[in-house]
Amino acid sequence: MKWQDWLENWGMSSLTINLGILETEWTPQDADRDAAWDMYVELLTRITTQPLPKNAGDDAAALQSVYDLFSTTRGLLHQHGRKAMEFAKLAVLILNRKIRPFTAKWHPVQEAGKLEEHHEAFRQELTELREVLLTYTRMLGEMVGIAEDLTAMEPDS
Secondary structure, three states: HHHHHHHHHHHOOOOOOOHHOOOOOOOOOHHHHHHHHOOOOHHOOOOOOOOOOOOOOOOHHHHHHHHHHHHHHHHHHHHHHHHHHHHHHHHHHHHHHHHHHHHHHHHHHHHHOOOOHHHHHHHHHHHHHHHHHHHHHHHHHHOOOOOOOHOOOOOOO
């Protein structure tokens, strides 16, 4: 399967990617699966994939959790190295095309002490980013070979 086909299967064909990469085969190796598992666990346990009720939680903490994905991803890229190239391609795309625009917009607002003034807009964009990151998490799950979608687990009411 080519990268382009794999991304289309996940509804992520809107990612801007070099045509050369899109035409290459998507062939995850053990190092990719190891890195994907580590990132999968990180994403499953953060606000990035968990619903945040409108009047619950802390916007600054949620923004920090999203921002922390940069250091987490960089650490995994260093740890698993160039043998995890398929993971690296996907992770870097998500960081640079989806997460970076969100943090670039909201970090200065937080630094100016005005994040709470923009609570509604921030939460709306966080929800939109969450949908992208849920798809990313599911893509990682497929890379790992997880048959059960753990992102769909709902807490008991």
